[in-house]
Amino acid sequence: MDLYKTTFLLGTLLSAVSAVVLDEYAKTEGAWILSLVKREYSVGTVLECAIKCNIEPAFTCRSFMYVEKDQECLTIPANGKIESVLRRTSTSLYEKKEYLMECVNGIGMDYRGTKSKTNSGKTCQRWASKYPHKPNMTPSTHPKADLESNFCRNPDGDSKGPWCYTTDPDTRWETCNVQNCSEECMHCSGKNYRGKISTTENGYTCQHWNAQKPHNHGYIPSALLEKYLEENYCRNPDGDPRPWCFTTSPSKRWDFCSIPRCTSDPPRVVEELTCATGDGSAYRGTIGVTASGKACQVWATQTPQQHNRTPDNYPCKGLELNYCRNPDHEKMPWCFTTDPETRWEYCKVPSCGDVPGPDYAAPPPAEEDCYVGDGTDYRGMVTETISGKRCQSWSSMTPHSHNKTPQVFPKADLRRNLCRNPDGDRAPWCYTTDPSVRWEFCSVNRCPTAPKPTPKPDKHDQPEPKPSQAPSDDSRDCKVGNGGTYRGPTSMTMLGVTCQSWSAQSPHQHASFTPESHPDKGMESNNCRNPDNDVNGPWCYTTDRNQKWDYCQIPDCAGLKCGQPVTKPRRCFGRIVGGCVSKPHSWPWQISLRTNTGVHFCGGTLIAPQWVLTAVHCLESSKRPSAYMVVLGTHTEGANEPSKQERKLEKLILGPGETDIALLKLESPAIINDKVLPACLPEKDYVVPPGTECYVTGWGETQGTGGEGLLKETGFPVIENKVCNRPAYLNNRIKDHEMCAGNIEGGADSCQVCIDVVFLLSRRCFCLVSCLFLLNPQPVLASQFPASVVSRPLLLRPDRFHLSLCFTCLLSPPPLQVSPIFPIIPCVFILVFSVCLLPVCFVRRTYQHFVSLLPPVPCSCFLVSRF
Structure with a gap:
């Protein structure tokens, strides 16, 4: 008993230590920084890697990368503010939070941000440089002051805060205007405000963002991770003039918060003068007419259109004169018009580079929504990753900054947030809207390949059929979800390389994933498994000395679930004139409500094998079940397909009061198959997030x-x-x-x-x-x-x-x-x-x-x- 208690207490202590150490870092999955200066270590856990970074003797360690499958740890002096962040499979980037903060505590001796301009706008001189000023304070004289590059620092405890030597020969040094961490203020319209004010300007207490009372809403923190909707703090998730919140008063739905503007410099914008990239938020050109030729109204005036998109409310958006701008996260630059009958319109601003503008739309492909080869030519409409995360728009730099833009890859069809493969990876992928997960492969299946025809054996040579036992769920060669429970026989990677046995240490040595370390993961042989719950599915160490590990190609298990059609819909979304003809049976819950003589006149939705949801006004001609019939499983209005199912009605249930809903009970349940499938119903109080x-x-x-x-x-x-x-x-x-x-x-x-x-x-x-x-x-x-x-x-x-x-x-x-x-x-x-x-x-x-x-x-x- 004492041994058990000791072991339990030791485990608890180690977990607490691990949590404390790792809490000093911001984690981003699937991220990598390419740094010439680095140290490599072989470690068993991410905690060991964090400790290596904390005590790194060779340089100031600002980040480390950890690859669990390789037991690889790399410490580097850079972070995402200094170097570009790249994407890499099964790698996690950990950045020290203290080096990500762009504010100071006290006089800022611990400031480790990346500000490199003084109060007057002069560029800082590198601390190790001797030109144009010979410094008294250098990396060698103050080794713990982080005097690298030309970032503002306070190595001598100056009472005015961080400073630097300047590149102006006439000005030896100046202080830097770095915001105080304890100062509750905002830049611009407060889009990036992360403070803790939770009371509105009129004294209302803010409602928690994850609460739906007293006001229900669509700003759900779990669905909008990039908006940082924490606790009940004031935020600006929708491009309003300043942060706001829903209130706890039933009589006041929402209210603005009173947050002062910061005295420090706002984030710099690289101005675009002749064309626009992305949504055009950086456009600062002089076009002043809309796409239809209407003159734009001056932003500072209220005639003929009254509005709050004023230069005072949006000081960082370049709202000069009547030039087209995008101050509030629209799709492209726009303006209010001088036509009293037309409040506002978009402007026709050229797109930078050989790319279609944001107004561009093309109908989705009619073929199956799957990819061939590595998916470079995939042009489907999937916008969700393999783990269910929403894709970030390719034109957006939030929450992840990147260079995979429509301008850089004009032929990759990087529209909206559609899954694509612009750089020749193994499958379509996208950046995610989760700040902690940089990117993931998408929830797109590889197109099936037609099997090669085999010669038909002679009738006399055919063996007598023998009874066979159906494979169990654990042994069938398909995966459910990410394959964490996969126990099938596949033992080859997607590139055709044989897997190394999990218990073997040749050709690749490893200690993290063995039958002993994971006795319940089915790792007795060399079969593909997913012991670390990788979102990309089962994998294995390989017998190729040049490739330590790789993923396996395991198909998803076929199954009929509500709301998940076997034939994936085209998902004809947005500006497609006339809509699109659906792929046959891609909406298998669609029913045709008909007269008892077979004439189609109304529609409805199959919500259970024996129940259909429709409208009361569809039943105005008669309240007798015998007056109607339901047709299921058809793509054509003529309903002449072999998959057609017809059902008479047993009962009509009208919704209470004057509500226009009705339930139809079928005489017998519909046969559920790949062409007839119920739609899903949500859980109680489900709220649909914006953008769905x-x-x-x-x-x-x-x-x-x-x-x-x-x-x-x-x-x-x-x-x-x-x-x-x-x-x-x-x-x-x-x-x-x-x-x-x-x-x-x-x-x-x-x-x-x-x-x-x-x-x-x-x-x-x-x-x-x-x-x-x-x-x-x-x-x-x-x-x-x-x-x-x-x-x-x-x-x-x-x-x-x-x-x-x-x-x-x-x-x-x-x-x-x-x-x-x-x-x-x-x-x-x-x-x-x-x-x-x-x-x-x-x-x-x-x-x-x-x-x-x-x-x-x-x-x-x-x-x-x-x-």
């Missing part, structure tokens, strides 16, 4: 855009209510129980969120949606909103249940003016029914008859429609 891609599918009139009689699709992003409620959009007309989605940039695709309506629009328009959901006793009806459009298109929907009636614009009538902010165009009503399956939420205690229908399973963001 939603899709609409359906049959109907195509107005000459093609695909008649075939299922079509289009997609659009979810938009946070706070953004929707800005004056430029819906001016505070959206309530907490509603949500927004759509293409906020307007243009020719504004009304295409409801497919199969009018796709040939050239004016800006807006799809108004009737939000009807289960928990709202007084549903919001379409008639409560004017049948009009605003300057930027959005889709309204609630956070719990969404049934919508979309409006679209007429081409012929001229615009009408009803307010100084919202020019409108008369709209015509189009019968379109949409059900968003993400925000579904039923209260089980209140509606017991729904309980068995709604298992709490993960959901997919899909919309279905009928026309």
